[in-house]
Amino acid sequence: MNGIIEISGIEKEYRMGKITVPALRGIDLTIMQGEFVAIMGPSGSGKSTLMHILGCLDTPTSGDYFLDGEKISAMKKSKLAAIRNSKIGFVFQTFNLLPHLNVQKNVELPLMYSGVSPRKRAARAREVLSDVGLGDRLRHKPSELSGGQRQRVAIARALVNNPAIIFADEPTGNLDSVSGSDILTIFSNLHAKGHTIVMVTHDSAVATRASTRVNIVDGLIG
Amino acid sequence: MAISIKESIVAGVTDFWSRKIRSAVTILGILLGTMSIIVVLSLVNGIYSTTTAWMTERGGLTKIAIDNNREYDNAQNLPEYFTLQEIELIKSLIPEATAVNPQMSSWLSMSYRDKKENGLLMGVYPDYALVEEWTADRGRFINDFDVNQSADVVVIGTKIRDELFGSKNPLGQFITINDRRLQVIGIMEHKFLKNNGIGNANALGWMNRRALIPLSTMIHKGTGQDHIEELTVKAASPEEAIDLKYKLEAILLNLRAGQPVFRIESNMEQAEEMQKNFQTMRIIIFFISLVSLFVAGIVISNIMLATVQERTREIGIRLAVGARRTDIFIQIVVQTIIIFIIGGFIGVVVGLSLLSVVSGYLGQPIIAARWVIITAVASTLCVGAITGIFPALKACNLDPIKALHYE
Known part of the structure; x- marks a missing residue:
């Protein structure tokens, strides 16, 4: 059985002037369809770098990466943008919503870049927003929402394109414990519905929600 | 699978409205450039046609006059x-x-x-x-x-x-x-x-x-x-x-x-000489106006660069949700061009109104020829496109990860 994500021998080096800093030193990992994986590790361990590569925001220095059967490690940037758009949904610690767009428009954004008509976009955005319990906040600006609500908008945006996989980078890091717990419940429900989720966290309490835990230490799986 | 031009225009107009004062100032620059091309070129044409009318009244282009050589x-x-x-x-x-x-x-x-x-x-x-x-x-x-x-x-x-x-x-x-x-x-x-x-x-x-x-x-x-x-x-x-x-x-x-x-x-020889002089004058004046338009363009380019800087994080978000570099490029170029279109349009309107005021004062009609308006609008849009490219290149070459973490 093939995984939705298969990586082997992934290395990533950063050049800082004449010094080369290794961030990932040969990572092999397979994530199966429907899995909820928590990537854990202290800061500086390379977990964020791994997620950027898995999320197609960055490319590895060496190694192979297959996502949903497609070889990502050899792709051009324009192709990576299309992959991000169609196969990946991101949820960030700092929400990363566009402040001048209302909730619905924020959620519509990925659909705009995949060429969906405005009417279909609006309908789909409303659908996902009511799924995360924000059906009555469509016209609000992000600044008019609480942190937990903002993160739910971000989850709706990540889901709107029916992605193969959802990446969440410390999704509860900026939230109080109640809101954080709500958000984790949403992720658990999505997992129960069959979504594949990869979450980066340094909080082991958060990681208990996941079905699989991966620890990264000094650029290697520990 | 890309954002359409229409979407870019909508995004551009939205952005334009959210930065009213900045937009107004940039528009003013373009407006003045376009207006000056129209007004000055039309005035030169007006003087030219008055002089030709004078010559026609004085016997036309077929007349030859002989008197003593002083x-x-x-x-x-x-x-x-x-x-x-x-x-x-x-x-x-x-x-x-x-x-x-x-x-x-x-x-x-x-x-x-x-x-x-x-x-x-x-x-x-x-x-x-x-x-x-x-x-x-x-x-x-x-x-x-x-x-x-x-x-x-x-x-x-x-x-x-x-x-x-x-x-x-x-x-x-x-x-x-x-x-x-x-x-x-x-x-x-x-x-x-x-x-x-x-x-x-x-x-x-x-x-x-x-x-x-x-x-x-x-x-x-x-x-x-x-x-x-x-x-x-x-x-x-x-x-x-x-x-x-x-x-x-x-x-x-x-x-x-x-x-x-x-x-x-x-008269014919004089008319030809005059024609040449007016042509030179038109070219010189057109270039002066074009330079002023370019100065406005550089200022706008600078403002757009600052805008790109401010919007680094926004561009990072857009890239993360699947915007291609060309989408970002088009969005920024379109925004610049929108400013130029609005400025150019108002410039034409103000220029034509100013001409009618000047006409009233001089007591003779000075009409902006179609080619004058076309020249003014075309040069405005060219300057807009040229000055929009640089900030757009900067925006579309941002690294998505760095852009996302930009504070």
């Missing part, structure tokens, strides 16, 4: 006038000319009963009407019979008629010039050309002060000498006017021992 130092005391015999000789040498008019003139006092008025008395041939494209609109002009008979007849300009006769009909009346009684046989058409300046002055008012009599009358019953100072000739076409001018130059040099005693001027 720059020539006549040490040999060669005659600076033509005799009747010479006129006939010249006339026989240029059969291609459609009209030949020798003329003498003198500034004199003219009187009717107790009224007096100063005017220019001119002795002419019937061809005068053809050369000047100006004839009597009441009564008749001088004919060959008048010349043969040295008849005591006069055709007067409207100014002289008004001063001497008021509302009375002058035809058939006698006016006295230099103690000689001349019968009024015609009134010349009123000459009028709006002065290209202040007020309602008539630039051709002096022509309405002319009184025309047969040349023979002037010679035989006036001065007694056939010293003809001026000769005007009409060619069949503006092109032929230049050839005819060169031919006349040769004839006149032959008549005066190879000396440039006479000056020959062709």
